[in-house]
Amino acid sequence: xxxxxxxxxxxxxxxxxxxxxxxxxxxxxxxxxxxxxxxxxxxxxxxxxxxxxxxxxxxxxxxxxxxxxxxxxxxxxxxxxxxxxxxxxxxxxxxxxxxxxxxxxxxxxxxxxxxxxxxxxxxxxxxxxxxxxxxxxxxxxxxxxxxxxxxxxxxxxxxxxxxxxxxxxxxxxxxxxxxxxxxxxxxxxxxxxxxxxxxxxxxxxxxxxxxxxxxxxxxxxxxxxxxxxxxxxxxxxxxxxxxxxxxxxxxxxxxxxxxxxxxxxxxxxxxxxxxxxxxxxxxxxxxxxxxxx
Amino acid sequence: xxxxxxxxxxxxxxxxxxxxxxxxxxxxxxxxxxxxxxxxxxxxxxxxxxxxxxxxxxxxxxxxxxxxxxxxxxxxxxxxxxxxxxxxxxxxxxxxxxxxxxxxxxxxxxxxxxxxxxxxxxxxxxxxxxxxxxxxxxxxxxxxxxxxxxxxxxxxxxxxxxxxxxxxxxxxxxxxxxxxxxxxxxxxxxxxxxxxxxxxxxxxxxxxxxxxxxxxxxxxxxxxxxxxxxxxxxxxxxxxxxxxxxxxxxxxxxxxxxxxxxxxxxxxxxxxxxxxxxxxxxxxxxxxxxxxxxxxxxxxxxxxxxxxxxxxxxxxxxxxxxxxxxxxxxxxxxxxxxxxxxxxxxxxxxxxxxxxxxxxxxxxxxxxxxxxxxxxxxxxxxxxxxxxxxxxxxxxxxxxxxxxxxxxxxxxxxxxxxxxxxxxxxxxxxxxxxxxxxxxxxxxxxxxxxxxxxxxxxxxxxxxxxxxxxxxxxxxxxxxxxxxxxxxxxxxxxxxxxxxxxxxxxxxxxxxxxxxxxxxxxxxxxxxxxxxxxxxxxxxxxxxxxxxxx
Numbered sequence: 001x002x003x004x005x006x007x008x009x010x011x012x013x014x015x016x017x018x019x020x021x022x023x024x025x026x027x028x029x030x031x032x033x034x035x036x037x038x039x040x041x042x043x044x045x046x047x048x049x050x051x052x053x054x055x056x057x058x059x060x061x062x063x064x065x066x067x068x069x070x071x072x073x074x075x076x077x078x079x080x081x082x083x084x085x086x087x088x089x090x091x092x093x094x095x096x097x098x099x100x101x102x103x104x105x106x107x108x109x110x111x112x113x114x115x116x117x118x119x120x121x122x123x124x125x126x127x128x129x130x131x132x133x134x135x136x137x138x139x140x141x142x143x144x145x146x147x148x149x150x151x152x153x154x155x156x157x158x159x160x161x162x163x164x165x166x167x168x169x170x171x172x173x174x175x176x177x178x179x180x181x182x183x184x185x186x187x188x189x190x191x192x193x194x195x196x197x198x199x200x201x202x203x204x205x206x207x208x209x210x211x212x213x214x215x216x217x218x219x220x221x222x223x224x225x226x227x228x229x230x231x232x233x234x235x236x237x238x239x240x241x242x243x244x245x246x247x248x249x250x251x252x253x254x255x256x257x258x259x260x261x262x263x264x265x266x267x268x269x270x271x272x273x274x275x276x277x278x279x280x281x282x283x284x285x286x287x288x289x290x291x292x293x
Numbered sequence: 294x295x296x297x298x299x300x301x302x303x304x305x306x307x308x309x310x311x312x313x314x315x316x317x318x319x320x321x322x323x324x325x326x327x328x329x330x331x332x333x334x335x336x337x338x339x340x341x342x343x344x345x346x347x348x349x350x351x352x353x354x355x356x357x358x359x360x361x362x363x364x365x366x367x368x369x370x371x372x373x374x375x376x377x378x379x380x381x382x383x384x385x386x387x388x389x390x391x392x393x394x395x396x397x398x399x400x401x402x403x404x405x406x407x408x409x410x411x412x413x414x415x416x417x418x419x420x421x422x423x424x425x426x427x428x429x430x431x432x433x434x435x436x437x438x439x440x441x442x443x444x445x446x447x448x449x450x451x452x453x454x455x456x457x458x459x460x461x462x463x464x465x466x467x468x469x470x471x472x473x474x475x476x477x478x479x480x481x482x483x484x485x486x487x488x489x490x491x492x493x494x495x496x497x498x499x500x501x502x503x504x505x506x507x508x509x510x511x512x513x514x515x516x517x518x519x520x521x522x523x524x525x526x527x528x529x530x531x532x533x534x535x536x537x538x539x540x541x542x543x544x545x546x547x548x549x550x551x552x553x554x555x556x557x558x559x560x561x562x563x564x565x566x567x568x569x570x571x572x573x574x575x576x577x578x579x580x581x582x583x584x585x586x587x588x589x590x591x592x593x594x595x596x597x598x599x600x601x602x603x604x605x606x607x608x609x610x611x612x613x614x615x616x617x618x619x620x621x622x623x624x625x626x627x628x629x630x631x632x633x634x635x636x637x638x639x640x641x642x643x644x645x646x647x648x649x650x651x652x653x654x655x656x657x658x659x660x661x662x663x664x665x666x667x668x669x670x671x672x673x674x675x676x677x678x679x680x681x682x683x684x685x686x687x688x689x690x691x692x693x694x695x696x697x698x699x700x701x702x703x704x705x706x707x708x709x710x711x712x713x714x715x716x717x718x719x720x721x722x723x724x725x726x727x728x729x730x731x732x733x734x735x736x737x738x739x740x741x742x743x744x745x746x747x748x749x750x751x752x753x754x755x756x757x758x759x760x761x762x763x764x765x766x767x768x769x770x771x772x773x774x775x776x777x778x779x780x781x782x783x784x785x786x787x788x789x790x791x792x793x794x795x796x797x798x799x800x801x802x803x804x805x806x807x808x809x810x811x812x813x814x815x816x817x818x819x820x821x822x823x824x825x826x827x828x829x830x831x832x833x834x835x836x837x838x839x840x841x842x843x
Contacts, residue, residue, distance in 0.1 A: 075671075115322070118327060118592075119327060119328060120322075120326075120327060120328045121328065142475070142476050144411075145411075145413055145414070145474075146411075146413075146414050146415065146416070146474070146475065147411055147414055148398075148399045148410055148411055148414040148416035148417045148420070149398040149399060149408075149410055149411065150408060150409065150410060150411045166398065166408065167391070167392075168390055168391060168392045168395040168396060168398050168399070169321070169390050169391015169392050170389070170390060170391070170416055171321070171331035171332065171389075171391065172331075172414065172415075172416055172475075174328075174331040175330070175331045175332055175475060175477060176475045176476055176477070178476050180328065180329045183328060184321070184326075184328065184331060184391065185391070186320065186321060186322035186326075187320075187322055200819075206392075207320055207391070208320055208321070208390070208391025208392040209391060209392070210391075
């Protein structure tokens with residue numbers, strides 16, 4: 001095939017023109033020449049407002065039944081740590097400071113208006129009828145049983161944890177949780193500017209992943225590392241989850257159920273221990289206190 | 294028939310691809326779900342289509358094993374519909390996932406990070422069972438096709454059917470366990486496996502009925518089966534109403550009363566009525582699955598409907614394409630006379646090779662059990678049993694196919710196939726074992742922010758002040774005059790009035806960015822700490838003035 005010089009040049013110019021036009025296309029995946037947007041401090045009142053909105057979504061408290069004092073985690077019979085909490089409903093006046101502290105500590109995102117209309121809030125700690133409800137960290141956890149990938153897994157410290165990079169979003173755990181304490185990331189909150197990284201120690205969860213109360217695992221790990229540097233054996237002391245730290249009435253007591261000198265065990269002695277009826281048979285580690293035993 | 298099927302399928306499929314696209318790009322937010330009921334229409338569609346697939350196997354394998362005479366008349370249609378329906382069914386769980394591209398995390402092999410799937414989970418059972426069912430069904434169809442040309446393969450069909458027969462029941466039992474092992478009140482019941490199997494076969498029989506009508510034939514036994522199953526399902530619906538007070542009158546009308554029309558012989562003779570009855574049965578069973586998966590009344594979006602239409606469209610297109618392909622390569626299969634003459638063939642049962650294959654399957658299942666219990670002892674071994682049978686069935690089916698290949702061509706070809714298969718399996722296993730490089734980076738648009746309301750504790754702030762600031766500003770907020778005099782011009786006194794007039798924001802900015810002789814502290818203190826330091830500084834100024842710390 002013979003090409004004249006004129007047509008060769010024409011072809012060449014045409015190709016270059018086409019290529020440069022192709023280079024001008026709009027492409028989302030190409031890096032944008034924009035400065036990183038460091039917005040001003042997010043207004044905490046937005047988070048507060050959403051908590052108040054969510055209060056109306058769940059106006060009824062969970063019905064409680066009396067349970068024995070939480071003890072050894074069935075999967076770790078030799079462990080001497082079973083972390084848990086007791087929420088004193090006699091002291092709680094449902095001010096909602098725990099819910100806000102939880103969202104700020106764990107970078108829990110807000111949801112957009114559409115999601116809010118469907119009631120798909122992400123709150124790890126909800127105020128159901130004024131009662132703070134979060135994952136109960138069951139010993140015999142229904143969510144851990146059905147998770148296919150092992151993303152929902154029991155921690156040797158006796159609580160229920162989540163491995164976010166392992167989660168593929170089958171949502172079986174959420175379907176199986178009678179307390180509905182698990183939240184699914186329906187949207188990418190960071191993309192919509194609804195998430196804020198208050199706490200650099202906690203990753204933001206991507207879209208399509210389940211999440212729930214982690215008992216502020218980042219604080220627990222820091223306390224453990226600190227104890228280890230001093231050569232001490234950490235048994236769950238010297239640390240508080242965000243909700244417990246924020247409670248002005250000290251109604252949320254955190255500690256180790258297996259340590260008889262811990263705050264938790266001492267303060268729950270002689271009190272009536274209750275758990276939500278739906279999960280009472282799964283050996284919850286987060287329980288409620290009410291009246292005397 | 295093929296052309297009409299294809300056109301009808303495309304009309305439904307092409308628009309519904311938009312729904313699939315938005316389901317995949319927007320994710321589960323695009324269809325009706327809530328933060329309490331996490332399973333929606335894709336799961337219902339999955340259960341529906343997998344049920345339809347089972348009927349194909351019922352007609353091709355189970356009836357063959359049981360020696361039913363009219364089986365060969367519907368076997369081909371049924372086998373093809375199995376493959377098409379299974380393909381459609383398998384796509385729905387993938388759409389359902391939050392992160393569809395990560396589905397491989399469910400494959401039960403280990404990886405370099407010692408992460409094992411949770412064999413306790415019904416979803417792992419489900420994943421394995423459906424994969425195996427699909428593979429074995431394809432092998433069975435191929436065997437059937439090749440046996441038309443080559444009579445010597447006929448003797449492998451019955452052994453293969455014996456593998457497929459229990460597998461079908463196993464698969465649908467597992468699908469029912471997806472629901473029955475949970476703690477959702479409406480999904481509990483020991484009768485679920487039977488209920489699901491009967492429901493699946495009922496809808497599947499209806500599908501075969503439609504396909505038979507469309508190919509202008511008539512198989513009375515299929516119509517009889519339709520009536521029989523409608524009574525079986527009535528029993529289950531009555532049981533549900535009794536035990537759970539779940540009551541769906543529309544199911545009783547369209548699922549039970551309408552099939553009873555077939556008792557009237559005048560009506561039964563009309564082909565359109567027979568097809569309509571079958572359609573009514575299928576629609577009512579689809580609606581039943583929807584009601585089961587999603588008891589909560591949620592607002593459907595257009596994606597819910599689009600996915601349902603995708604199922605029907607994809608099935609029709611796949612079915613028509615499969616038939617067109619077969620017509621090209623195996624024209625005999627569509628010749629009634631050839632098929633009728635094939636029936637007269639003497640059929641023997643390859644007893645020895647069947648048992649060898651069963652042995653291979655048993656060994657494979659045992660090896661898997663040992664491998665898993667050895668590596669992941671945390672999971673209860675008993676709960677692994679549901680995946681062991683499908684794994685055994687897969688290996689038995691493959692080994693039986695290898696025998697068939699050896700018979701069809703040469704032993705050498707079969708050995709080659711076995712080696713290639715092993716290499717492929719090892720390669721896939723190795724890839725899964727290595728895993729991908731997980732980068733858990735966060736988007737740059739994330740707002741990094743401080744929370745002045747919480748900040749750090751006063752104790753920590755005081756320590757920070759003493760460490761970072763006291764060298765110049767002094768522990769008590771008065772200047773460390775000795776040091777400052779020597780090196781710097783004297784700074785402003787930080788009185789309470791001055792601090793208040795400057796404000797928290799600008800002062801914390803001074804801490805972070807620096808000013809005049811003060812060095813920037815960004816990177817050494819966080820935004821939150823800067824705020825806390827300014828507040829601490831103010832409290833020092835208050836103390837100095839003699840007031841109480843607010």
